[in-house]
Amino acid sequence: MNFPLILFILLVITGCIWLLDSLLWKKKRSAAENEPWWIEYPKSFFPIILIVFTLRSFVMEPFKIPSGSMIPTLLIGDFILVNKYTYGIRLPVINKKIIDINEPxxxxxxxxxxxxxxxxxxxxxxxxxxxxxxxxxxxxxxxxxxxxxxxxxxxxxxxxxxxxxxxxxxxxxxxxxxxxxxxxxxxxxxxxxxxxxxxxxxxxxxxxxxxxxxxxxxxxxxxxxxxxxxxxxxxxxxxxxxxxxxGKAFMIWWNFGDFSRIGLAIK
Known part of the structure; x- marks a missing residue:
């Protein structure tokens, strides 16, 4: 499942509904008329999806370690955070770099x-x-x-x-x-x-x-x-x-089986 693509599609859909309502539909409704559910829900979710999409695309992204290939540094079940900008700014979904910052x-x-x-x-x-x-x-x-x-x-x-x-x-x-x-x-x-x-x-x-x-x-x-x-x-x-x-993995933020690993820096 391509989660970034799904998130992007949801962002576009909810954003378009929010924009169209602000420019057109809202003006046609009377002051006493409630927003239809198909406008209210997308408008409510749009800012949340926008924040999640921005953070996940340009700042940091969570991952779960599924295998033991990085033991002893990372254990199966570690949840880690990855710095998305340390090597440069990339366009979401297509992963194309537009700004260079550092090299691995x-x-x-x-x-x-x-x-x-x-x-x-x-x-x-x-x-x-x-x-x-x-x-x-x-x-x-x-x-x-x-x-x-x-x-x-x-x-x-x-x-x-x-x-x-x-x-x-x-x-x-x-x-x-x-x-x-x-x-x-x-x-x-x-x-x-x-x-x-x-x-x-x-x-x-x-x-x-x-x-x-x-x-x-x-x-x-x-x-x-x-x-x-x-x-x-x-x-x-x-x-x-x-x-x-x-991106670059930099921290373990959770492990259900070993709370002592929470907050460990990855080196």
């Missing part, structure tokens, strides 16, 4: 439209910028020839549907000025070759038994999930085009 940086937690199905929103971490060479070799991330520093934090256990408990190693990874946590499952191969698809600029990637190397094309980004061995990400379906970007 390595380490940003990015919400974007899934390249294989733009009606679906994905959330991953940016590890590669346009022009970068990204190598993943024996589960170590290498950017432009420099191996990214990781520090072991300890063991991590979580529940994955259909598998029960999953045991992994937790590391601090340093992509930018601040570190973030990632999970590595030593019992799983670093790349599942059966999941690699044919995607745009597939020729920019070379896969081998121990991993892969990809050159990020202009206007695109390379993303990985923090739960490295349980994530469908750029390793498998390719690069994120700039026009698919929705």
């Amino acid at each position: 940086k390595r380490g940003d937690v990015l919400v974007f439209r899934y390249p294989e199905d733009p009606s679906v929103d994905y959330i991953k971490r940016v590890v590669g910028l346009p022009g970068d060479t990204i190598t993943y070799h024996n589960k170590r991330l290498i950017i432009n020839g420099e191996t990214i520093q990781t520090d072991y934090e300890g063991d991590y256990k979580y529940v994955e549907a259909g598998f029960g408990y999953i045991y992994a190693d937790r590391f601090s990874e340093y992509l930018a000025e601040e570190s973030h946590s990632i999970l590595v499952n030593q019992d799983v191969k670093g790349i599942q070759f059966s999941n690699v698809r044919q995607f745009e600029f597939r020729e920019n990637c070379k896969y081998r038994r121990t991993g892969f190397t990809c050159e990020v094309p202009p206007g695109s980004y390379f993303t990985l999930g923090d739960n490295r061995d349980s994530s469908s990400d750029s390793r498998y379906w390719g690069f994120v085009p700039e026009q698919n970007i929705v």
Whole structure:
């Protein structure tokens, strides 16, 4: 369901009724005559829909985390807020950028439209910028020839549907000025070759038994999930085009199962 499009259609309908009533219909009614329900209700809802549409399109948008691909940063059931303007102002519905502000940086937690199905929103971490060479070799991330520093934090256990408990190693990874946590499952191969698809600029990637190397094309980004061995990400379906970007995740605003997560900053 394309909720932004539905919201836009409701905004247009209620706005047109409000405008037509203000300019035409209201003048034709007597002072004692009540507004018809088909005018009263749209006029009442119009300012509410306008506020929601404006906030959701240009300021921030809520999302729910449906999978464990970003564990331990984001847990299944987290409700997050996404900054819609940090990377620029975009026209709603068509998602076309009209004003540049900032560009995504390595380490940003990015919400974007899934390249294989733009009606679906994905959330991953940016590890590669346009022009970068990204190598993943024996589960170590290498950017432009420099191996990214990781520090072991300890063991991590979580529940994955259909598998029960999953045991992994937790590391601090340093992509930018601040570190973030990632999970590595030593019992799983670093790349599942059966999941690699044919995607745009597939020729920019070379896969081998121990991993892969990809050159990020202009206007695109390379993303990985923090739960490295349980994530469908750029390793498998390719690069994120700039026009698919929705915004930057910055805060957890709710979690029904763990109130202590409310208000946590996403880093």
